[in-house]
Amino acid sequence: MTDVLILSRSEAERVFTMKDALEAVEEAYRAQGEGKVINPKATSFVVPGYNGEVDIKSAYIESMNCSGLKFAGGYWDNPVKYGLPSVIGVILIADGSNGMPLAIMDGTHVGAYRTGAAGGVGAKYLARKESERVAIMGTGNQGRLQLLALLENFDISKVYAYDRDKARRTAYAEEMTLKTGVEVVSLDEPRKAVAQADIVVTATPATEAIVFDDWVRPGTHINAIGADMPGKQELDPLIFKRAKAVVDLREQCIEIGEIQNPIREGVITELDIYAEIGEIVAGKRKGRLEDDEITVFDSTGLGIQDVAAAYRAYVNAKNRNIGKKIQFF
C-alpha cells in the first residue's frame, strides 16, 4: 500500500511509447471535454541569474482517479554549461482516493512524448484524413516527436524540414528518413515547406512569425506547438483571419499560446476561438468540416496530459514489473 514506483528515464522510455502517449493524451482531452478533470493554472517562475525557469503543472483526472504534477526545469544554458539537457522533468502521480503517491518518474521522456502526442491528436481531429505531406518548422527534439506522432495517425509520404540552422535541418532530414522510412527533405526556403504541406508543424522557440499567411494553402492544418509563454510567436496573425482556431485551454492559450498574438493585434477576439480540443474529442463540437478549411491547433501543454501520460506509464510498468518499488512512508 505504501510502495511508490520509481521510474528512471530509461525505464520510462521502455514503458511509454508514442502510441501510449497518443492514447493517453486523447483520453485526457476527452475527459477535459466532458468536464471530468481538474486542471489548475500552472505555476511558473524564472530563476534569477541562471537563464532558467521552473514550470509546475498539476491535474486530477476522474476516469483514472489520479492526481499529480510535473515539475519541469527549463535551463537553456545547460547543454553548454553542464552537459545536461535543457529540459528536465519529474512527474508524481497519486491515488485520487487517498492521496498516496503511486509513482514518481522521469518526466522528460514522458513530457516530451505527451507534447508530441498533443500534435498527433490535434491533427487526428483537424487535419484532412488523406493528409500525406508534412512541413516540420523547427528540427529540434519536438520536431522529431511531432513527426513520430503524425506517422501513427496518417499515411505520410513526404516530409519537408526547415530550421534556421542548416546543419540542424540537414541532420534531421537524414536521421528521420532513416528512422521512419519516409522521405524527409531539408529545404532552404521555409515558404516551400509550408506551401507544399497538408500538415504544418511549428516547433521553435521563435518570438516572431516564421510562417506567413500567403504561404498557407486552403485545407492546411497547422499544429502550433512552440508558443507557451507570453511573447512567443510562430504564425503570422493574419492566418487566424482565415483559420478555424482550436486551443487546448482557452484561458491559458490567450495568455501564453500562439493565439495571444492575433488577439493582441486585434485580428481576432477570444470569441473567435472555435473550440477547445477536448470539446471536439468528446464529440461536443465537430472538428474539420470542409476540405478547404484552414485549421490551427494551439497547443500550450496541460497538466492533464502529464497526469494521463504518467498514469499510462505507471500501469504499463506495473504490468511488466519494471521500475523500483520504494517504501516511502
Next chain:
Amino acid sequence: MTDVLILSRSEAERVFTMKDALEAVEEAYRAQGEGKVINPKATSFVVPGYNGEVDIKSAYIESMNCSGLKFAGGYWDNPVKYGLPSVIGVILIADGSNGMPLAIMDGTHVGAYRTGAAGGVGAKYLARKESERVAIMGTGNQGRLQLLALLENFDISKVYAYDRDKARRTAYAEEMTLKTGVEVVSLDEPRKAVAQADIVVTATPATEAIVFDDWVRPGTHINAIGADMPGKQELDPLIFKRAKAVVDLREQCIEIGEIQNPIREGVITELDIYAEIGEIVAGKRKGRLEDDEITVFDSTGLGIQDVAAAYRAYVNAKNRNIGKKIQFF
C-alpha cells in the same frame, strides 16, 4: 551529477530534527524578508467524492540556490477507511543552477516539523523572552510539534492542554509530560488554559472562535496555526483590535489565514497587519516592543518553509550518507 537522493519517512525522521526545522524556517523567513525568495501562490484543489484535497506549494530560495515543491494530500477519511494518515506529502528539491532534482523525500515528517517550527520562530520574535506557561488548544499532531518547537526556544515550566475531546487532551498531557519532562496538565475549561498562559497555540480544524478576547491577558503571544483555508477560524476577531498582527504572507493570510476573519468582520483592515514575520526576522521591523502587548502570529504555511526544510534534510542526509541514491536520468 544525475543521482537523486530518495529519503523515506523514517530516513527523513533521522536527518531532520526540530532544531533543524527551526533553523531552516528562520532562514526561509529571513530570506523572504530580504526579498531573496520566490514564493508563488499555492495550488489547491478538492478531489470530488473522496473528502480529499491536494495542495501544491513551490518556492525558490536564493541563499540555498534551491527550488522545489511539496505535493500534499489531505484526506480526512484516510485513517478510518484505509488505515492511512490523513496528510501525506512528498517534497522535491532541485538545484537552482540547472533544474536537476537533488532529492525527493517524504514530506509528511518534514512538512509537519516545519509547521511546528513556524510557531517556534514566531514566538521567538514575538513572545516575551521569559514566557514560561503555554496553552495548547488542540492536542493533535500539531499540538505536539508546536510544543516541541517552543521548548527549543523557551524555558517552559507548565503547559495547559485543551481539546474538545477529553480522551485526546488527557492522553496528550500524559504523553507530553513524559516526553518533555515539563508538567503538562489537561484542563476542562479552555478559558483557564488561555488565561494562565504567556504563549497560546491554536492548532485545531475549527471554523469558529475557540479563544475569546476577554480570556487573553496583556502580554500574551498567540500562534494561530489552524486556519489555512477560507472559512477556518480559531480566534475571536475582537482579539485583533488589541493585538499586533504578524502574518507569514500578507496576500495568503488575507485569503486563508486567521486574519481573514477580523478583516471580513471589519474589526481591522489589511492595513492593520503590522508585518510579515520575514520582515521582523530580517531586522526590517521590530518584533515585540512592550511587555504588555498582545501579539498574534498568523501562520498559513509557505513553500519557502518546505524548500528550506527539505534542503536542510538533504544536506544532513548527504553528510551522514543516509538515503538511497537513484539514477533518475
